[in-house]
Amino acid sequence: MDNQIQVENYKIQQPEMWAGNIGDQEIKDRIKDSEFARKQIEEGRDYCYFLDKKYYSSNTENSEYICMAYTLNEPGNLERASVSDVVVEENEVYQIHRISVLRDGVLIDKIPDTKIKVLDSENQSSGGILSSNKKINITIKDLRLYDVLILEDTRVKEFTDRDFLRKEFSKYVWVSPDNYWAYGSFKFTFINEREQQITYKKTFFRDEQGNVLEPEINYLKKGDRFVIEEENYINPVDSGREIFPYIDFATESNWKELSNYIVPMYDEVFSLASLKDFAPNLIEKIDAITDQDEKLEFAIEYVQNHIYYIFNADEMNGHKPQAPSVTYENKQGDCKAKSVLLKVILDYIGVDASVVLVNFNTDYYIKYYLPSLLSFNHVVVKINYKGEEYFIDATIRDEFGLIENRGFIYFMHYLEVKKDQELQVRKPYKFPYYCVNEKADFNVQGNTGKLNLVTTYRGNRANAMRRYFKNTNKREIIDSWNSFLFYSLNYSNDRNGTDVRNVFKDAVIDVISDDKKQNELTIQYSSSVDNPYYTDPQGNRFLMYFDRNLVKASARDFMHKDLPFWHNFDSEKYEINLYTDQKIDTDEKYTVQETTIANPYFDFKSRKKIAKTGATVFIEYSPLVNLEIPQSEFERFREDHHTIADSNFGLGIDIIEAGLMNRLKFSFKKRFK
Structure with a gap:
């Protein structure tokens, strides 16, 4: 050897x-x-x-x-x-x-x-x-x-x-x-x-x-x-x-014994020094902020962005956190250290907070596992503020907003670092805002269409979109939007294989506003389209805009005997306007079709406004998330998503071609349809 x-x-x-x-x-x-x-x-x-x-x-x-x-x-x-x-x-x-x-x-x-x-x-x-x-x-x-x-x-x-x-x-x-x-x-x-x-x-x-x-x-x-x-x-x-x-x-143990085992370790570091003793400069900045909401925002973003996250694999299997004074002095620490420092700052400003143990990777199995502190691999902070419960991951960067507007962390089980605690289960969550709010306008005159999208993102979506625009080449971003629209406008069915840059001319996309306190990012896309109508094999022309983001394929295709469906979809709102200089079929079944779904796990509503030369659809999708859907209730959930997929995720209008023969042909088609 x-x-x-x-x-x-x-x-x-x-x-x-x-x-x-x-x-x-x-x-x-x-x-x-x-x-x-x-x-x-x-x-x-x-x-x-x-x-x-x-x-x-x-x-x-x-x-x-x-x-x-x-x-x-x-x-x-x-x-x-x-x-x-x-x-x-x-x-x-x-x-x-x-x-x-x-x-x-x-x-x-x-x-x-x-x-x-x-x-x-x-x-x-x-x-x-x-x-x-x-x-x-x-x-x-x-x-x-x-x-x-x-x-x-x-x-x-x-x-x-x-x-x-x-x-x-x-x-x-x-x-x-x-x-x-x-x-x-x-x-x-x-x-x-x-x-x-x-x-x-x-x-x-x-x-x-x-x-x-x-x-x-x-x-x-x-x-x-x-x-x-x-x-x-x-x-x-x-x-x-x-x-x-x-x-x-x-x-052999139980959750109450385990929580009482770990609490003294955290109490010890909390008692070592007060914020006034080791961070006078930070206190000066905090005290200069008069609004309590903004103080809380400052505290969270200070720990997330100014304290460098170090994952020390050799220490994560233990639960003794680093003293907050050391974390502040060195400007670095693992998830335990950053969470402890955040809690110390929140204690100073009078916000109720606690450290909690989680495991995002095996969250589903924790309810089946035997009680053990070794089941957890991460630490976050639970905040009670103005009657609401929030969870903040102190290790995340580039998160923004007052606490009610910040990104939502998906997980279900946690152990709070307090005496005599049992394993806790989070309540389901309903977004107080629309994660995506989009207005799409497609106006056609002659053989040219003008396409304009204004989209506002909030919460996790706003944070993710900021990072995307920051780290991605603008040409690549435009190509991504073009590709999405190529399918939304159904061009993939009558001009597939065409370079999308040749379909969407003079495409431009920009961030037009960014309110970091509301955590609200708005972008605008615009382009012009020659030959804007989708034409079927029989020569009939249509304007179509169907947003496939509303079709939740993971819900429709889900098949598992043991795992319940984990519900984590975003809330969405859309206004889609399709207008032309041609007459349209104002009675066409799918053009006028509306729907209302009141599922225990989501509400969906689509409403139409029809004119002689165009139409508008208003769509709202509001889910109850961060929960598992029991198998006994899943089929109804699946069927309701099939209903959305049945032409309720956008809008299509049929063009009535000019000329007597075309009108007669159209009338004949409608009579015997």
Whole structure:
């Protein structure tokens, strides 16, 4: 082997006693070509002869052992096996026990053919992400197609004082394996060597008919083992419509105990110093602001924009926040540090605020998980102000507005850092404003149309649009609008393949106003269009404007047996005016069609105003968001979105061509339609 000097990030050694010891002959005996194995290999499926996985948890370490043997029958699989990376955390050691191949019945040790490099896994430091992780790059020479590769290794994470939370609490989620693989033998063992009892909860397991079983909860005392074992196994989960079964292992506790465990850590930093002691210059600026709404806005934007966000991966697994005086002095900190500083400033100005723990990535599962502080990966600030509840992420930049106009953060579950707290669920939310408010005018004279759009964005949309205009080339922005309008005006159906720049002439787009206190950004787009009518294959002409943003494809197409639909659409308002110098069919079904939908989860209304030479539609869409729609109520929700998609998301007008014969033709068509 090329690496004779052992380094602290990896070792080549025998497994620990708890993992067991498997000999060469036993390895060979377990790699047998059964009828099940032959069938999977013939079907082109990658095949794992055996997978033996053990997770060992104690008060001094967490370790994960794996021994597996799998086929290299696919070129892609061979490439991935030949060069691989293992990322280890600070104080984590990767132990290599065995790298071998079974080739033509002979077991060959491949450790001498293995090259190992230890690299820094630090590739985002310029973005404020700090990590002491190391990347162990493993290259195995002379792996051949149709080899059986045997890997045996352990990842050992020994706890330091920084890992005080991991010493005190265990948290591990076992997820059933990917259903791409077939396993001759599959075994998972959880070993509890902690002083505390561990609870485990089996969730989303199914009976033989595929129905989800009720969660099953059991306990492991010190020295106990939990084992799952399967033979000739392919995970039967329908991955597109079902959640993979998983088992949550956690130190036995409840939310109230956990909140009381963490509160003293935050109380300690809150008591270290007052804002007057460490930030007199900041107080001077705050005191100069007389309006309380503007003080609150200043406090939020000061912490978001003037305190640099540093994500320290090694410290996020603990919950001891940095003192606010240090955060202020250094002008940097992680989410805990920034949230604590914001709360201290809000306390000074008399605004009720608290720090809360969240996990945006696994928010849906928290209600199923066992109580654990290790279920959270982020900290935000909850603010109670003028009878309303707001959540502010202190790590976000380029957010604007008085608090009622700021962007809305979508998540459902949180634990407030106060005594005797339970896991809380946020209330559903209805926007007090329209996130998008657009007026579209398309006026046609002769064979030229003048198109004008004025759009006002608020909340998250305003913040996102500011960033988009700031970071994107103006020509690219115009092309994006042109492309959208190419479909909205239905030109994609009579001139598809045409360069949109040749359709929309002299296109211009600009920000015409930006009120940062209201968090309201208004833009204007204008262009001229030659040959503005959509013409069908029969030669009939139409003016059409259908905004497909109103057609919520994710709601109409949603199909899942386990997940409820997460409702997070924006509120929208549109006025669309289509006018021409031609007569139009004022009785055409879809031109005059209006609708009103009163769904428990959204209100939708479209109203029309019809004239001899044009029409206007007014559309309002107001959803109730930040909630899951129960499956029992989803079909009605879906059907109502189908109704919107049935020509209620815009406006179309039919042109009555000039001339006696055309009018007779039109009259005849209407009579026998």
